Structures are given as structure tokens and as C-alpha cells.
Amino acid sequence: MTITKQLLIGGKDVPALSGRTTKDFNPYSGEVYATVAAAGPEDVKRAVDAADAAFEEWAALSPFARRAIFLRSADLLETRGEQVGHLMAQESGGTRPWAHFNVALAANILREVAAATTAPRGEVLSAEAEGVLGLAIREPLGVVAAFAPWNAPLILGVRAVAAPLAAGNTVVAKASEDAPIACGLLVADVLREAGLPDGVLNVITNDPAEAAQTAEALIADERVRAVNFTGSTTVGRKIGEQAGRLLKPAVLELGGKNSVIVLDDADLEHAVDAACFSAFMNAGQICMSADRILVHESLAAEFTRRFTAKAASLQAGDPSRPDTVIGPLISRHAAQRVAGLVHDAVGKGAKVLLGGTADGALYPATVLAEVPEDADLYREESFGPVCVIEAFGTDQRAIDRANDTENGLACGIITENATHGLVVARRIRSGVVHINDQSVADEPQAPFGGVKASGYGRFGGRWGIEAFSSARWVTLATQRAHYPF
CATH class of the missing domain: 3.40.309.10 (Aldehyde Dehydrogenase; Chain A, domain 2)
Known part of the structure; x- marks a missing residue:
């Protein structure tokens, strides 16, 4: 029986406004595994509308309340091992050991960002003027565009959204056309069940032939303030170029040799x-x-x-x-x-x-x-x-x-x-x-990312929070200053 999935916008499962859908294939059998909504530019706008509307309240929420949501989501995810094993085998060709590794690491990423939400954030600065307290305060950026790839769908689907959300941003995630459920919709379902408010995370899926225009529409929206992309160097260059033209910071984790x-x-x-x-x-x-x-x-x-x-x-x-x-x-x-x-x-x-x-x-x-x-x-x-x-x-x-x-x-x-x-x-x-180990290793508390054409920016621990927040200089004068005129 073919599974049918909709877009997630504003906390609701909704079809594309056009009514169009696209097929999600089982790579081993070549058969259709699922049918998902095929978003158009108008759906991208709807998703950004929802994220933008949810931003102020989410950013103002107590870090301790955000932490509780991430901790609950980690526990919930760990109960879904069998579901993920079946899903990854059907959707991306992943073996059972790989699926269970995805579950374990993704849950630990959620726990790591939970810890990061309440970690010290910012610095007390030395001030030149007498009686002035200087502060560097880290604040969320706004709406983040997140691109989740298919190859480690749960790990990278969670990583695409976890640090931006923990920093107080809202997110529109564009799921990979090759694993839209595992790397996008399932992740969102777990976070919703854990209590994530409506509109804080929105997920769009699209037809493979429209991947580029969907990505361009998402990045181009003026309310999107940062980009998070994991994928090939070829596509990452295009994502980085568009973000750069629009003066939007991007974290890019790209290919390796x-x-x-x-x-x-x-x-x-x-x-x-x-x-x-x-x-x-x-x-x-x-x-x-x-x-x-x-x-x-x-x-x-x-x-x-x-x-x-x-x-x-x-x-x-x-x-x-x-x-x-x-x-x-x-x-x-x-x-x-x-x-x-x-x-x-x-x-x-x-x-x-x-x-x-x-x-x-x-x-x-x-x-x-x-x-x-x-x-x-x-x-x-x-x-x-x-x-x-x-x-x-x-x-x-x-x-x-x-x-x-x-x-x-x-x-x-x-x-x-x-x-x-x-x-x-x-x-x-x-x-x-x-x-004294091989090249494939990832831990959620460590700075992860590449150099040269493997991208820039870092995930993991405080580095992930810093990547999706900005430092703001605030001063407090405890005495009146003297002015020359």
C-alpha cells in the first residue's frame, strides 16, 4: 500500500495549493513507496509566512522550556527504531544497522542542543568609558532555510533543524526528494509530538524536477535570514552563491574526497x-x-x-x-x-x-x-x-x-x-x-565541518548555536558621560 504525505505548514498537514504530488521510490525494488505533496513557490511562501509568524513567540520562550521539548523528542525518537528501520530500507535503501545508528545519533544531537539552550551564551566585555558595562549577547537570526539530505536521513534531517531551533530561530526545511519522509516529515512529527509549537518548524517537499526553483524561492524570501545546507559540493556552490548575493549567512557541509x-x-x-x-x-x-x-x-x-x-x-x-x-x-x-x-x-x-x-x-x-x-x-x-x-x-x-x-x-x-x-x-x-581511527565518525558535541570545497561553518555543541545566532553589543552606563559640546 502506497503511503501519502502532505506538507507541514503552521502545524497542519496540508496539500500543495496546486494539488500536485510526486512519487517517492524504493531504490531496491524500483517501486513507488510513497506519494508526497509537490510544493510550488506559493507553498514556499506559506511556509515562510508560518515560520515568520511563529518567530517572536518562539524566540521569547524560556530556554528551559525549549530544552524540555528537545529532551522529550530525543526520548520519543528512540522508541521509533523499528519504524525508522523499515522506513529507511524502503525509502533510501539503508540497512538495519545504519538505521539504528541514525536513530541513536539523531537522539543524541537533540540532547546536545537541549543542553546548549541553557548553556552560558554571550560575554561581559571590558569598556573604555568609566562606569559602563559592556555585553555581547547572542540572539536568534529569524527564519532559517534548512536543506535536509537523504543519505543519513535521520541524522542529517535532525541536524538541519536542531541547532537553528535551539538558538531560537524558526525553520522551513526543504526535505530531499529522495527521502522526504525520513529526513523531513518524520523528524517534524517527532518534534510536534514532543510539544514544538505550530509554525516553528515547517516542512516542504517537492518534485525532483523543481528542486532548484524551490530552493531559490525559499532562499530569496526576504524574511529568511540564514541558510543551512548539507549536500554535494556542486549544489552547495549554487546555494552559497545565492545566499551570498543576498547577504545571508550560510552553513555549508559539502562533499569529501x-x-x-x-x-x-x-x-x-x-x-x-x-x-x-x-x-x-x-x-x-x-x-x-x-x-x-x-x-x-x-x-x-x-x-x-x-x-x-x-x-x-x-x-x-x-x-x-x-x-x-x-x-x-x-x-x-x-x-x-x-x-x-x-x-x-x-x-x-x-x-x-x-x-x-x-x-x-x-x-x-x-x-x-x-x-x-x-x-x-x-x-x-x-x-x-x-x-x-x-x-x-x-x-x-x-x-x-x-x-x-x-x-x-x-x-x-x-x-x-x-x-x-x-x-x-x-x-x-x-x-x-x-x-588511530577511520574517517567516518560524528559526535554531536564536537565542531563538525570541512575546509576548502567541503564547505564552511560548523555544527555541534556551542558552534552550532553560534552559527545560527548573531552577537549583539549592548552597553549599560551607570553614570552620565561627559560630552565635548
Whole structure:
């Protein structure tokens, strides 16, 4: 039976004014899973109307009251593990372990922003004049446009709205066309049930062919004061350009071309397990996934043998099966894109050690070696279960290869020598680096984000609150000043 979902505007589930709908497909079966409302510009305006109307009262609400809503929503979300597992398998091809990880981390993001709402905010400043108290007070911005992606739908759906809401803003969230329920409507349902007032969070869904014009209409509304986007670098550039022209601050978390570096003092078994997780979790559809495994030449042969054998054992197929590790990519088109990158690399001299053939939206674990610099895969993010193994002889060579990308999101360095690892880590140009761990890790209290073409701004803890608030200078004179005339 096909599910039907409406827009969420002003606390009510409403159809698009045009009455139009769009289809939400199951990537594994190719069948229609749900039908959702297809918003037009007039619906975007309605959603911003509702958010703008709700802003003053929400911003004035006690931080302790806001905190209680976020804490209740975290508890409620944790009760929905089975629902999320089914939803993610059907809507985005996520496996059960990935779905349950989404639930756990998303709940912790809500708890972290709950804590941040009542944390000290602002500073007491030194003042030049006698008898003056200076304050830097952080205040909400207004209506925030939030873009929620499909690949980690619950984590990133919650992250799209949690910090802006905690800072006292209201939000209009544009859910991904590929997972509109999991990354948008479900998140809103949980927050509504937890007591979020009407209009504070509004969710719009749209036809894939109208994604660009929907985003443009949302950002262009003069009442939208900031933008929060997680997605590809290509789309992020366009979002950032429009926000910049309109002088609206934007937090952009974009793509990665990430490496795991296995140093000569690494534990080989740990290195294989860590790199395999980094490359193939969620079929490589994570912004922090490892595209490159850089291995010291003294370990390279044995690492490659063990890594390829482990990757070959990973079951690919139906995401609803408990033994499936690699589910489908988000669409057949996505699988064909990955296949094209591999085909191009092989045509230019790369060697396939494992995998390399698409089956519908399924793409098995694939390992390549000797990928030349003129191959598209050398530069482009694979965003699929494909990784390249490359040997290096010196730390400098590994650092150079890890940094040879326009992106700079995450890196993992596997070593048993923390000092050695830290020396290498300090020279990696990325927003996140993990020593003696792989590249895919996220904790809600830590500053998360990239450098270079991986975006700017930070999520997590106080950094998220600061990203969606502004510092206002306020002075209080306790005695009258002397003026020269």
C-alpha cells in the first residue's frame, strides 16, 4: 500500500495549493513507496509566512522550556527504531544497522542542543568609558532555510533543524526528494509530538524536477535570514552563491574526497577493519567515506590481500535482510554514475581487485589500484562502495596524496604511535581528522565541518548555536558621560 504525505505548514498537514504530488521510490525494488505533496513557490511562501509568524513567540520562550521539548523528542525518537528501520530500507535503501545508528545519533544531537539552550551564551566585555558595562549577547537570526539530505536521513534531517531551533530561530526545511519522509516529515512529527509549537518548524517537499526553483524561492524570501545546507559540493556552490548575493549567512557541509592513512606502525588487523568500515558503511554514501586507502609500502601487500578478502565477504542486496551490509545506492542513476567512474579509471590503466559491476541500483564492494591522476575517480567523490588502495614510502608522500583534492572534510590515520599520528594529522588539510581511527565518525558535541570545497561553518555543541545566532553589543552606563559640546 502506497503511503501519502502532505506538507507541514503552521502545524497542519496540508496539500500543495496546486494539488500536485510526486512519487517517492524504493531504490531496491524500483517501486513507488510513497506519494508526497509537490510544493510550488506559493507553498514556499506559506511556509515562510508560518515560520515568520511563529518567530517572536518562539524566540521569547524560556530556554528551559525549549530544552524540555528537545529532551522529550530525543526520548520519543528512540522508541521509533523499528519504524525508522523499515522506513529507511524502503525509502533510501539503508540497512538495519545504519538505521539504528541514525536513530541513536539523531537522539543524541537533540540532547546536545537541549543542553546548549541553557548553556552560558554571550560575554561581559571590558569598556573604555568609566562606569559602563559592556555585553555581547547572542540572539536568534529569524527564519532559517534548512536543506535536509537523504543519505543519513535521520541524522542529517535532525541536524538541519536542531541547532537553528535551539538558538531560537524558526525553520522551513526543504526535505530531499529522495527521502522526504525520513529526513523531513518524520523528524517534524517527532518534534510536534514532543510539544514544538505550530509554525516553528515547517516542512516542504517537492518534485525532483523543481528542486532548484524551490530552493531559490525559499532562499530569496526576504524574511529568511540564514541558510543551512548539507549536500554535494556542486549544489552547495549554487546555494552559497545565492545566499551570498543576498547577504545571508550560510552553513555549508559539502562533499569529501577522504583518505584513511595506514602508517608503518599500524596494527594490520585493526587497519583492515577500520578501512573496510570507512569505505563501505551505507554503501559508501557518507560524506566522510574513505575513497582512498593510503598504506605504507611495508604493509601494502598483506593489507591489500586481507582488505580485499574482507570486502568480498560483505553481503550486498535487500536492505531489509539482517545479513545485508551493502544495500542499494539511492537510485539506478547513482549506480550507473559510480560504474562510469570505475569504467573511466580502468580505461586509463587502473586495476580492479574486486567488484566493478552494477546490478540495477546495487553496486558491490569494489576495490581498485593504480588509479592514474587523469582518471575522473582520482578527483571526484565516488559516493558509492568504491575505494582505491595506494602504497606510499614516506609520510610526506601520504600527506601529499591525502591533500591532493579540492575537498577537505575528514581523514583517518591508523597508527599505534599517537605522536607519529599527531605529527601527520597536523599537516592534513581537513576539518576533521581521527588518529588511530577511520574517517567516518560524528559526535554531536564536537565542531563538525570541512575546509576548502567541503564547505564552511560548523555544527555541534556551542558552534552550532553560534552559527545560527548573531552577537549583539549592548552597553549599560551607570553614570552620565561627559560630552565635548
